[in-house]
Amino acid sequence: MQEQHTDRSEPPRLRLDGITVRFGGLTALDSVSLDIPAGRIVGVMGPNGAGKTTLFNVICGVFPPTEGSLELDGQGFTPRPHNLTRSGVARTLQGLGLFPGLTALQNVTAGLAAGSRGGLDLLALPGAVRREARLAERSMQALEALGIGGYAASLSDTLPYGIRKKVALARALVSEPRLLLLDEPAGGLSHDDIEELASIIRTVPGDGCSVVLVEHHVDLVMDVCDRIAVLDFGRLIAEGTPAEIGADPAVADAYLGVEVA
């Protein structure tokens, strides 16, 4: 199945139209069309090598698709990795990507500065100082919203892994994105941390933000997502609600015995 563009009255937050990615002779994504509705959480699942990371990379502009196009809120969208925040798109990375020599607060502020016009001001002009104070205040609020304000002054590499994951999430959320891309956020987390992550992810659409969740952790995807897309060998083999995906024999086949419901 490929076409499932639904509500024609309002454009989806993100539309992927016929996305194909080839690496030499290998087709990593094969004409994938998928809508991410506004204010919804959409999971992308699939076995190893299915094309999940490749899809994420296309949405982030790491490389352009070989064929196909993207739209953001109905406008043609050519993502550029260094301009994503300004497009209203934020992401977390599998490897966290925090600056080890910076505090938790400074790491979050870096996420804001990436989206602002001048980046962080290095000259301590009065206006610049005020602006930096505002950025720091917003960053602190982002940390507090995730319950980790108490770690603001700690160097990020001294923090427990679960807290670092939250710092990375705060850095993505601080820019108030309209599209949040989460790349395997549950990787390396304990069961309790994953439950907490699930409740955090569920709050994101409250601000109208859409979420794309690329994740191996099937339980988390089933738990938090409004809709789920399943890739297998680069093809979109299923798209639907968690209940529909859990009952889809093609999905069960793709996972070869891995329990999905």
Ligand SMILES: Nc1ncnc2c1ncn2[C@@H]1O[C@H](COP(=O)(O)OP(=O)(O)OP(=O)(O)O)[C@@H](O)[C@H]1O
């Ligand atoms: N830069 C690249 N050059 C060549 N082949 C690549 C490249 N990136 C990915 N591939 C291939 O494309 C296919 C899809 O890979 P991708 O990493 O997107 O899958 P995935 O679903 O994210 O897998 P995993 O769950 O193991 O991370 C695989 O066969 C992979 O080997």
